[in-house]
Amino acid sequence: MQFLKKRRIWLFSGVLGYALIALALSISQNVQAAQVNVEPAQRLAAVFGKPTHSSPIALSQNNTLVWVVNPDDDSVSVIRTDTNARIATLANVGDEPQSIALDPNNQFAYVANAAGNSVSVIQITNANPATFVARVEKELVTGAEPWNIVISPDGKRVFVANSAQDTISVIRTDAPNARTVIGSIDLRNSACNGETVAQRQRHFQPRGLAVTVPDGTGNATVLATRFLSFVKPGGVQGDDNGKEGVVCQIGINTNASNLDQVTLKPTKLAAQVTGFKIDANGDGVADDTSAYPNQLQSVVIRGDRAYMPNIAASPSRPIKFNVDTHAYVNMVSGVNSGTLVDAQAINMHLGARLRTDGKQKLFFSNPWAIAFTTQSGNGAAYAVSAGSDLLVKLRVEANGALNFTTSVSETAYVDLNNPDDAATSGANAGKNPLGIVINDAGTLAYTMNYVSRNMSVVDLASDRVVKVVETSDLPDPNSFDEVLQVGKEIFFASRGVFAGPQDTMVSLKNRLSSEGWQNCASCHFAGLTDGVIWQFTSGPRKSIALNGSWNPHNPDDQRVLNYSGINDEVQDFEPNIRNVSGPGNLPTTPPQLDPNHGLLIGNDGNINGVPDPLTTISGVANAGRPQHTVQLPGSDKLVPALDAMSEWVRFAVRTPNRPLTTAELNAGGGSATGGVNAGDVNDGRIVFLQAGCQTCHGGGKWSNSVKDFASPPPPELVEVEADPNGPNEAPNPNGFESVTTVLENNLSFNLGVPGANNPVPGQPEIGAVEKDTANKDALGKDHDGDGKGEGYNPPSLLGIYSVPPYYHNGACETLLCVLENVNHRRSGLRAGQADPLDAAAARAKLVSFLESIDADTAPATNLRLNRHDIFLEPAAAVAGTTVELGANISLFGPRVPTFTPGPLKVTFYDGSPGAPGTSVIGEADLAGVDADFGTTTVKVPWTVPTQLGSRRIFVTVDAADLFKEDNERDNTANRRVHIRPLVADRTAPEVSNVRINDDAAITSAPEAKVTFNAVDPAGAPGEQVSGVKQFSVVRYTYDTWSRRWVEEVSAFRELPVANGDGSFTVDTKLKPREGVAYVQVRVRDDAGRISRAGFDAISFVPGPETNLELVRNDTRVFRVTLNAGQSMRFTFTPSLGDVDVSVFQGISLDAPRIAVSALNGPAAETVTFTAPAGGPTSFQIEVRAAATSRYRLAVADGLGSAQLAADVIAPSKEIATAPIVGDIPPLQTAIDEPTTVFVPLIGQ
Incomplete structure (x- = not known):
């Protein structure tokens, strides 16, 4: 979820590798050596007397302390329950902590760091709230994306759900070898993921964890939920009943020193009738709708049942707020008997249809967690509605069944974000609650509120918020992070609170959906995907993951949006807010926009007005239009809400990490189970290039779709499929506008649709039918025969493994299925080229590579040439003389020492290629490029014509297309050369x-x-x-x-x-x-x-009092040259964010790193370096922003013969061991005009 994207570093020392694991381990060992020894018998004296479950908030066994993770600043906060005061914030846990588990003895805490691939072990040396002391002892690398963690009730074992690794790691807490990983459970290759080999190619993504109380011999059950649901046997995508959820029942013994006797058994969770009806067929009769459980983030055991709040999906048409996402709590019974049974679900939305308590009518979007006041008998449950900022109160019967508190149409709720109540407004607002704990007495609840960065304390006798505790600071007012924070708030809110003058007539709250029904995150978990194929207005479409909308290394490199290019700005989704999540137009004749919903206001800035026109792509640009604003607590800035959300998507949606290799798991103290073979990944990358996959999936965003126009797009780029027949005659295309120039046709229209004669060989036909929400023919086919509209906008491959299913209509649920589609996999081949993927072994290796693509993966290489890269030596072209005509050929991506096949040809033309009168000046070989993001120069001799004046010189790289690239448009450039007369002074100055x-x-x-x-x-x-x-x-x-x-x-x-x-x-x-x-x-x-x-x-280097800003993922490069024995010290002091600093000795890509400082959070980073004997030495200092940062820089020199600074680094940080740049600007000159100098570009 983070939600705040961390450091993104392309690593080139091999395709894979975490550069600092060994260093992190050495620090872990050093810290461990200094720990306070605790006797095992003393540590295991206490137990939890009830089942345990994973959560971002945890209550100590004696109920004196509440622990809360802070994903945005990599810290954990500790609050004492007697005074509700925050007594500690532990920084320098791993990257993006998402879940925490507490030792029942109050001596250790375990934190799952999703982005850091690790678990932080915190030693509590004094658990007394008045004199509390704790510190991070060490980190364990357990696997990729550990989202959840839980400790067994007896405190002997800790279980970690490594979501991107498909494993459950087990940490022992008792001696010997306390706090070490004893093994991992492979869920991908288990019965819980399916019975067939094909099914076990699916990505299980374990999330919610819960553990029963062990029996007298240590036998216990661990429940692990599968996050996303997959198609059931005989089901299809885009159908309300087409998918099923899974909870995996793991039998384990907490006394065992290994995992040899672990058992695994799945329990399937079927779709249920929602209780809401709609006329789906247009026959005037309201039809039942169903929904299947999805996004199963948590599971909680009470008595003999387990409860799983989730965002259930009802994807069949029509797409409307009250029949698409639902607020389910699914249940299974038989937890204690060992035989789980699907006990169906309660749809909490049904309890929001009526209000008799005077509160506003609000639905309960995005159920994410649940807690109970009692563990048996009658009681109450409180479910977290993360989107609506509510706690939903349910009645728990003695048999474990859930019911509403008031009637079949009404249940009570607690509002954590009511702007009309001082206890829950401003700084006291609880926004986006993601976790809840209830004390043993059942009297108080505590909620972790992610977006507002605070914790609400709720009195359960009155169901009121009685205290709000800040857990971490909000961004500084007027900073860029404040804009991102507002964007995040809008994305994760189904209601919204907005600023406005006192005489505002329209609503300043609840504008984001109809009565809080859903939000953007309902379909885009953490900005990614819910894996659902919805029957949208353009046709069947997966909720596309937004992390690939922009290049994570270049925020100016954007993909055109959606599968059919129907949007080019995030702001284009305003109609979705109004018409899909919201109630739609007012029931007037003609229909009018509802002024009480949506974010855009009147064109003249009138807050009571509505936008005109309301567009999705053409007509006007939606970015920057007058819109509602949000004012954060403690700030005087009014932040435009819709534009802020776009910036959040652009900068802050994190790409999930790739699975770790076997070597990385072993090096990090984890278990090799589920580890990836690095050799297969490297071989798969070669196959990727051989198969020409980069022609559609290249560049830093792994998609060749580029928004290369200013919004709105020019009319000639916008296409509408015309109806070639009369109404209701096939084909009957929908009339949605789209940018068709980005489409690529791999014949996937109707792919895998039963009876459509376009199957994927050997795969079940599960694709959603190609109809839109109005039952018209979907986009993706040239229905009107004008040569446009065929194909789809290539999706990004960033984190593709974590965002199934695949294709626009979900025809494949695994990447291997995608490669079985011969039409697709051969679409990038050259004419006559043999298919390198004919062999099953090659396809398997390519799958390994595709699963490894994350934001740190080096992109597919692209060659690039710009007009300023063409030069002459000497720089002046004199009639009748011979000069060297040259070109700097740049490489965007990893080095290619030898092009195969090759060498590539670089051809120089006098005039435009193919035009009358054009001649070839010469041709040079380009054998390879030896440096990552490097440049190679080629030259040919040219006898300058005697005719004076200007000529156009063209240069083309690889006209034969031997080297496949995602962008062939930048392989040709031209520039003008001015030919001068021969004069008496023929020698250049x-x-x-x-x-x-x-x-x-x-x-x-x-x-x-x-x-x-x-x-x-x-x-x-x-x-x-x-x-x-x-x-x-x-x-x-x-x-x-x-x-x-x-x-x-x-x-x-x-x-x-x-x-x-x-x-x-x-x-x-x-x-x-x-x-x-x-x-x-x-x-x-x-x-x-x-x-x-x-x-x-x-x-x-501006003065030390100057505040400098660095956007996340950006880097500043400093270079200095020191004489022998001279020293220099750089100190970067952030007031906001997090920066990391490295020093390299020498100016080359092979320069050794001699110093690094990389603490977590806004800590001062200092590096000192000294020039060795032997003459002047150059140094390169790089400062990278792990988060958008504001810092001051102080430099001191003349320090004498100082020692080099020792490495200072937080565990699990990924810091590149090689410099980002190792050359100087090229020295050739390109001159277009007689008086103007240009210098060649050297990178994309």
């Missing part, structure tokens, strides 16, 4: 000894002075010397989004009067952004000849 600010290493101001020497040397006998006349200074900074040096174009200017020593000094202004800056100086003589470049570098 020279530049030397360039120095910025007298060769200083650092400047605190962007204004700088550049000094250089320039001469116009004598040439051959008879040549004239015209003398240097003009200069040009080109400045560079490094851009980590595009992985290139960015130049600033500079014109030639007249040289100033020379200094006394014959040098020249000119003023320049560096780009006002901290980091290294290069300047290249060229001079031109009076005859028009241009020198080669001289250069120097300086690091711009």
Whole structure:
């Protein structure tokens, strides 16, 4: 969920690997050596007297302390229950803590860190609330994405649900080998995931965990829920009854030292009638609707039953709020007997149909957790409605059945976010509750509220909030993180509270859906997917994962949205808020927009008005339109709500981690069970490239769909499938607008649909029928025969393993099924090429690679050429002379030392290829590129024509298309060359000894002075010397989004009067952004000849009182050169966010890292480095933002012979061991106009 995206580093030391596991282990061992020893008998004296379950909030066995995880700042808060005061915040747990389990003796806590792939072990040395002391003892790498953790009631075993690894890790807490992983349970290859080999290719994604009280011999049952539901035998996608949930029953003994006797057995959870009706067939008769359980995040045992709150899915048409998502609590009985039985579900939405208690009518969106006041007999249950910010009260019968508290249509609730009540408004609002615990007396409940970063204390006698405790700080007012926080609030809210003047006539609350029924997260868990195929207005469509909407390494690289390109902005989903989640238009003639729902307001900014027009893609851009605003507690800023949500999707949706390899699990102290074979992954990457998969799934977002236009798209890009026949005659296409230029056709329309004659060989036909919500023919086919509209917008492969099913209509539930589709897998091959995936072994290896793609996976390589990459040496083209015509060919992605087949051809043309009169100047071989994101230069000789004037030089890379890429459009570039007459001065001038600010290493101001020497040397006998006349200074900074040096174009200017020593000094202004800056100086003589470049570098470091900002995932690069024995210290002090700092000795991609500081949270990061003996040494300092950060930078030098700083690093941090850039800006010059200098681009 995070929801806040952490560091994203492309790792190239092999495709796989966590660079710092060994370092993290060494720290774990050092910390462990200093721990306080606790006798086993003492530790295991206490037990929990009831079943335990996973949760983001936990209550100590003696009910004195509440522990809450804080996913956004990687910390855990501890609150004492007698005063409701926060007594501790433990920072430096792993990345994105999501769940916590407590030792019944109050001596250890265990935290599951989803993004960190680890469990933090916290030692409690003093559990007295008045003198509380605890610290992180160590971290254990258990597997990918450990979302939930639970301890057995006897305290002997801890169970960890590694969601992306499909395993349950088991940690022993008793001696010997206390707090170590004794093994893992493989759920993917178990009966719980299916009986057939094909079914066991599915991604189980274990989430909720619960453990029964062990019997006298230690036998206990662990329940683990499967997060997403899969198609049942005989079922299909897009059908209310098509899928089933699963809870896995694991038999285990908490005294066993291994897992040899573990048993696994699934219990299936069937779809249930929802209790809501709708006319699905248009015959005037209301039909029953059903829904299947889905998004099973938690499970709680009470008595002989287990309870699983979830967001049930009812995907059949029509798509309307009250018949799509439902608030289920599914139950199984027989927990204590060992034979589980599906005990059906209660739909809590039915209890929201009537209100007689004076409260507003609100539905209960996104049930996420549940807790009980008693463990047997009659009692009450409180279910968390994460979207509506409510606690839903249910009556629990003695037999465990759930009922509503008042009537069949009404049940009580507690509002945690009522803006009209001081106890629950402003800073006291409880937003997006994700967990709940109730004390043993059944009198008080505590809720973990994720978005508001606080904990609500609820008196269960009065069902009122009596206290709210802040668990972590909200973002600083007026910061970019504040914008992201508002965007997150909108995304996870089904109601919403908005700002507005006192005389506002429209509603300033409950605008996001009809009476709180659902929110964006109802279908996009954590911004990802619910795995449901909905019968949308464009046809059957999976809720597409939003993490691939933007390149996680470049927030300016966006994919066109949806499977058919029907949206190009997140803001285009305003109609969904109004018409799918909301009640739709007002019942007027003609229908009018409801001013009390949605986020856009009147075009003139009138808060009481409605937008005109309301569009999904064409007409107007929806970003930046007048809209409702949100004001966070403690801030004076009114943040536009819809735009903020777009920014949250753009920057903060985290791609799930890939499964860990066997070696990584072993190195991290985990169990190798479920580990991935790294060799298979590397082999699969090769097959990926051989099969041409990158033609549709390349680049940093793993999709060749690019939004390369400003919104709204030009009319010529927008297509509507016209109806070629009369009404109700086939084909009968829907009239949705879409951008068809991004579509790729792999013949997947009607794929896997029963009876449609487009099966996936050897796979069950489960695809959803190609009809939209109005029963018209779906998009994806060229229904009107105009040559447009065939195919689908290629989805991103980022985290693809964690977001099944696959294809727009869910025709495949596994990646292996996708590769069995011959039409698809061969769509990227060259004409006549053999299919490298014909062999089953090759397909299996490609599946391993596809499952490994996350935001840290190096992208498929792409070649790139820009017009500024074309150059001449000498720089001036003189008629009748011979020059070298060259091109810098850039690589976006991992190095390719040898192109196979190859070499590739780089062809230089005088004129446009294929045009009359065009001639080939020459052809050069491109054998390979040896550096990641590197550049290779090729050259050919050119005899400059004698005809004066301008000519167009074209360069084409790999015209034969030997190397498959996602973007072939950037393989050709052209530039204009100005041919000059031959003059008497034929020798170019020279530049030397360039120095910025007298060769200083650092400047605190962007204004700088550049000094250089320039001469116009004598040439051959008879040549004239015209003398240097003009200069040009080109400045560079490094851009980590595009992985290139960015130049600033500079014109030639007249040289100033020379200094006394014959040098020249000119003023320049560096780009006002901290980091290294290069300047290249060229001079031109009076005859028009241009020198080669001289250069120097300086690091711009604003004063130590200057606040600097760094957007998450971005990096700043500093470079300094020190004399032997000289030292320098950089101190980065964040006031917001989290930065990590590395120092490399030397300027190359092979430069060794000599120092690193990478603490969690806003901690000061300091690195010190010293130049060794032997002469001047250059150093590269890189600061990366793990979260959007505000920091100050102080630099001290002249420290003498200081020791290198020791590595300081938080466990489980992923810090690259190689520099992000290892070269300098290229020195060739490209000149378009006689007076303008351009410098080549070197990266995408």
